[in-house]
Amino acid sequence: MEGSWSQRCDALVVAAVGALLYVNTLKAGFLLDDTVAIRANPDVVTPDRTTLQDVWADDFWGTPLNDSKSHKSFRPLTTLTFRWTVELFGVSPWAFHVGNVVIYGVCCAVFTWFLQRLGVLSRGACVAAALLFACHPVHVENVAQLVGRADTLGMIFFVLSMDAYLSGARCCEARLMRGVAYGVLASALCFASMLCKEVGLLALACGCAFDMILVAQFLRRETYKDAASRKSLWAALLRMALAAAVSCGMLYWSMAIRGRISPRPQYIENPIQREELWTTRALWYSEVHFWYFFLLVCPIYSCQDWGFNVIPCPDYPVKAAVTYLIVFGAPLAALATAHRERVAIATALLVITFVPASGVLLVGTVLAERLLLIPSAGFALGAAAAWDAWDGAQQTAETPAAAKNNKTPPRAARGFSVVQWGVLGIVLAWYGGRTVTRNEDWVDPESLYKSGVATCPTSAKGHLQLSAELAVLGKLQEPLYRESLEKALAIYPKYGHALQNLAELHRGEPKAMELLKQALQVNPGSVEIMADLGEVMCKHGEVEEGLVLLRKAVGKEKQKRSPNPSVLGKLATGLFLYDHSQQPATYPHIDEIHDLYTEVIHISETVEYWRAAPGHMECSVRVDMLIPALAQAQRFEQAKKVALSIPPHCKKLMKAETLKQYAGVFNGGKPI
Numbered sequence: 001m002e003g004s005w006s007q008r009c010d011a012l013v014v015a016a017v018g019a020l021l022y023v024n025t026l027k028a029g030f031l032l033d034d035t036v037a038i039r040a041n042p043d044v045v046t047p048d049r050t051t052l053q054d055v056w057a058d059d060f061w062g063t064p065l066n067d068s069k070s071h072k073s074f075r076p077l078t079t080l081t082f083r084w085t086v087e088l089f090g091v092s093p094w095a096f097h098v099g100n101v102v103i104y105g106v107c108c109a110v111f112t113w114f115l116q117r118l119g120v121l122s123r124g125a126c127v128a129a130a131l132l133f134a135c136h137p138v139h140v141e142n143v144a145q146l147v148g149r150a151d152t153l154g155m156i157f158f159v160l161s162m163d164a165y166l167s168g169a170r171c172c173e174a175r176l177m178r179g180v181a182y183g184v185l186a187s188a189l190c191f192a193s194m195l196c197k198e199v200g201l202l203a204l205a206c207g208c209a210f211d212m213i214l215v216a217q218f219l220r221r222e223t224y225k226d227a228a229s230r231k232s233l234w235a236a237l238l239r240m241a242l243a244a245a246v247s248c249g250m251l252y253w254s255m256a257i258r259g260r261i262s263p264r265p266q267y268i269e270n271p272i273q274r275e276e277l278w279t280t281r282a283l284w285y286s287e288v289h290f291w292y293f294f295l296l297v298c299p300i301y302s303c304q305d306w307g308f309n310v311i312p313c314p315d316y317p318v319k320a321a322v323t324y325l326i327v328f329g330a331p332l333a334a335l336a337t338a339h340r341e342r343v344a345i346a347t348a349l350l351v352i353t354f355v356p357a358s359g360v361l362l363v364g365t366v367l368a369e370r371l372l373l374i375p376s377a378g379f380a381l382g383a384a385a386a387w388d389a390w391d392g393a394q395q396t397a398e399t400p401a402a403a404k405n406n407k408t409p410p411r412a413a414r415g416f417s418v419v420q421w422g423v424l425g426i427v428l429a430w431y432g433g434r435t436v437t438r439n440e441d442w443v444d445p446e447s448l449y450k451s452g453v454a455t456c457p458t459s460a461k462g463h464l465q466l467s468a469e470l471a472v473l474g475k476l477q478e479p480l481y482r483e484s485l486e487k488a489l490a491i492y493p494k495y496g497h498a499l500q501n502l503a504e505l506h507r508g509e510p511k512a513m514e515l516l517k518q519a520l521q522v523n524p525g526s527v528e529i530m531a532d533l534g535e536v537m538c539k540h541g542e543v544e545e546g547l548v549l550l551r552k553a554v555g556k557e558k559q560k561r562s563p564n565p566s567v568l569g570k571l572a573t574g575l576f577l578y579d580h581s582q583q584p585a586t587y588p589h590i591d592e593i594h595d596l597y598t599e600v601i602h603i604s605e606t607v608e609y610w611r612a613a614p615g616h617m618e619c620s621v622r623v624d625m626l627i628p629a630l631a632q633a634q635r636f637e638q639a640k641k642v643a644l645s646i647p648p649h650c651k652k653l654m655k656a657e658t659l660k661q662y663a664g665v666f667n668g669g670k671p672i
Contacts, residue, residue, distance in 0.1 A: 010127050011112040018134035019105035021435045025144045026101065028443045029093045032304065034146040036061050037082070038096065044082045045091055055079050060150070063560075065258050072258045077195040078150040096146045104143045107152045107159075108134040111377055114159045118166070118345065121381075121388050128424050129384035133377050135431035137299040137438055141370040144442035151373045154197035158353075158374060161189035161200075162345075165207030169239060183239065187246045194250060199356050199374065201250055204243040209348035211236040265364040268308045268461055268492060272359065272366060284313040285359035286320030288367055292357065293323045296372060296379045299431070302438050303455040304448055305465070306367035309491055310456045327351065346385055349378025387420060445469045453484075463488035464498050476504060496523030500532060512536050527553045531567045538574040550574045565600040572596040 030039055038044050041062035043055045058064050060073035081099065089095035112130035115121060121129065142148035168182025186204060193200025215236050267274050272284045288311055295301065303310070314320075327350070357363065357371035441451040449466035456462055467484035475481055482505060488498040499519035506512040516533040523529055530553040537546030550571040557563040575589040575596075 006123070007113075007116045010116070010123070010130070011109040014112045014127070014130040014134050015105040015109035017131060017432075018108035019101050021135060021432055022101045022104060022143045022439060024436060024439045025442060026094060026097045028097055028144060028439075031145055031442060031445055031448060032147075033061075034096075037079075037147045039091060041079070041082075043079055045086055047083050047087050052080075055083065059258075060147075067559075069559075070259075073198070074254065074258055075150050075196055075198075077192065078147075078153055078197070081149065081153065082146075093146075097144075100143050100146060100149050100152070103149060103152050103156070104139070107156050110156050110159050114163050115381065117163055120345070121385060124421075125384040125388035128387065129380045131424075131428055132380035132383060132431070135428050135435060136296075136376050136380070137302065137431055137434040138295055138369045138372045138376055140302065140435055140438045140442065141304070141368070142373050144439055145370070148370050150197040151199075151370055154193045154200045155374050155377070157189045157193035157196060158200050158203045158206075159377075161186045161193060161203035162207045164189055165204060165239075165243070166210055169207075169210060169236070179235075183242065186243075190246070191250055194254065198254070199353055199371075201247060201254070202352050202355065204247050206345075206348040206352050208240045208243050209344045209352070211240050213344045215240075268495065269364050270366050271308050272313075273363075280313065281359065283317055284311075286317040287311055287314045289358065290319040290323045291367055292354070292372065292375075293327065295369065296376055299434060301455050302369065302441070303452045303459070303462070305365075305452055305459050305462045306456065307365055307459060307461050309458045309460060311366055346378045346382035349381060350375050351378070353378070446473065453487075457487075458491060460488045460491040460495055460498070463491070464495065464501065467498075467501055471501065471504065481505075494522040496520070496526060496529060500526075500529050503532065503536075507536075508539075510540070513540060527556045527567060528564070531557075531570045535570040535573060538577045543574065543578045547571075547574050547578060563599075568596050568600050572600075 037060055043050050043058055043062050055076050058079075059070045060075045060079060061071055063070045065072065065074065082096070085095050085099055108130065111133055112126065115126040115129055116123075142151045164182050164186035168179045168186060171178050171182070186207065190200060190203040193203055215233060265273055272281055272288070275281045275284065291306075291311060353374040354371075355361070357368065357375075363371075441447050446466075446469050449462060449469055452462040453459065453466055463484045467481050467488070470476070470478060470481045470484070482502075485498055485502045485505075488495055489502070492498070496519040499515050499522070503512040503515040503519070506515065513533070513536050516529060516536060519529045520526070520533055530549050534546040534549030534553060537543070537549065553567055554571045557567045572593045575593050578589065
């Protein structure tokens with residue numbers, strides 16, 4: 001890393017501060033999307049069965065890009081880092097979290113180095129901006145959640161691409177070939193950033209902001225009449241044209257490899273995208289923009305879900321108007337001063353990288369704190385630049401000689417005053433304390449969801465997530481479980497998954513079937529609801545109708561690369577109940593039941609997610625049904641093989657008496 005020893009020390013200190021703030025995330029596990037992107041992703045957890053070609057052919061969640069169910073999130077470099085972590089350390093959440101903390105520290109160091117190389121801030125302002133960025137609480141989701149690595153890793157390449165572009169712009173006039181080399185390097189780094197997270201495509205656009213200032217400066221001063229100035233002007237225009245061409249080429253390649261556009265988000269995830277009137281969408285998103293800006297300046301709220309009903313549509317965009325006045329008015333006013341370079345870079349980082357979250361593109365949520373990682377860098381740079389400019393003006397006023405010559409003291413010679421460092425210290429202490437406290441919410445799902453509904457009590461999805469986690473923990477009888485479901489349904493009565501979970505409280509009762517039918521009516525494409533309803537119908541005597549639903553659910557589930565074994569097991573249950581109801585019980589579907597059980601065992605042993613979550617399988621029920629059925633069908637050898645094939649994690653779910661019985665009958669009295 002270039003620069004003086006003091007600059008290297010500054011970068012290392014900022015990196016250390018950023019990493020230390022997230023040490024308490026090392027005890028966290030897999031949360032939210034981590035399960036799908038890592039534990040249930042065959043490209044990550046089974047490197048011995050998948051190839052690198054599979055990583056480039058699948059989306060971030062392990063679904064083939066040409067699949068109609070694909071999310072179209074293409075982040076192969078991030079997926080590769082997950083894959084390498086599994087190869088080195090296994091599927092250990094601790095190893096993944098260590099990687100996230102280290103990558104975030106590197107991200108902070110690279111941002112500090114970038115600010116130093118810009119040369120538009122004093123050393124104190126560089127450190128202040130870097131520390132504001134490192135301590136900002138909106139980054140918790142990018143570090144504590146493992147899939148947030150896509151953002152931090154992408155930002156590293158993003159900043160390096162901007163630095164290469166600006167370096168090429170500064171040396172192009174004197175050394176043309178070096179400028180061309182920097183341009184190629186900037187394009188390669190931009191491409192790498194895009195392969196980590198889609199927003200990386202905008203790196204060259206942010207670099208163009210610097211050239212736009214140069215072009216405006218040339219035209220305003222009419223210096224383009226000079227030969228040397230004209231050469232610089234044409235060089236800047238050529239760089240911007242090439243950057244636009246390269247960016248468009250990468251965008252075309254990205255769209256071609258993904259196929260069709262991303263599916264529209266569900267109403268519960270982002271109701272704004274479902275609005276028909278563009279005026280309503282614009283008004284609603286203006287309110288979202290205000291909250292994004294509010295979280296950048298005053299991050300007192302944090303929530304994992306800002307979906308349906310959390311941010312209502314306003315009648316008038318008053319708060320948004322104030323936000324736009326600050327975000328756009330202040331930079332426009334500053335462009336007329338001598339600080340145009342720093343203002344251009346800060347505005348580009350803040351505004352251009354905010355485009356994916358602005359609502360212009362399809363996004364799966366109304367508001368997501370993780371989308372503020374790079375915009376927060378622009379915010380930190382802008383805040384430090386403003387303070388640095390104010391400090392320079394103060395020192396100029398206090399220096400008669402400088403005031404007489406209309407010059408400010410050199411940036412390197414200036415430093416923040418004691419008052420400035422004091423205020424900065426208070427802000428950093430608040431940001432850092434808020435970050436550490438918020439990290440504790442991300443330690444386990446129950447804490448995360450409880451904090452989420454406390455912050456956003458009108459989030460239907462937040463209440464559902466809390467109830468689902470309580471169900472996983474076996475707390476179905478706790479009042480909070482029913483209360484969470486009732487709140488979710490009160491906020492959004494057509495919430496299919498909430499109706500499905502509420503049916504669990506009435507398992508064995510006719511009301512369970514009624515609730516599941518309502519859930520399937522509002523969410524007809526849900527395989528889980530379909531399978532639950534089919535199983536309940538079989539248990540309540542409507543076996544033939546239930547089997548139709550179960551076969552339909554299994555048909556859809558088998559289209560996935562890693563089918564949910566509980567869905568397959570429910571079909572086996574339905575078939576067993578059908579055969580058992582026949583007189584006499586001849587078990588005509590015994591072969592199909594056995595094949596389903598074998599497939600369930602295979603999935604549980606080869607897919608890390610299901611192996612680590614045996615509660616989803618209910619395989620003890622399958623075995624309790626299958627072995628007696630095989631024995632009754634006089635298939636003792638097959639029954640013995642099934643008894644011996646019970647995985648260890650399934651044995652833990654079975655009663656000791658049942659295991660002893662199977663051991664005595666099919667294994668010569670030896671334990672299995």
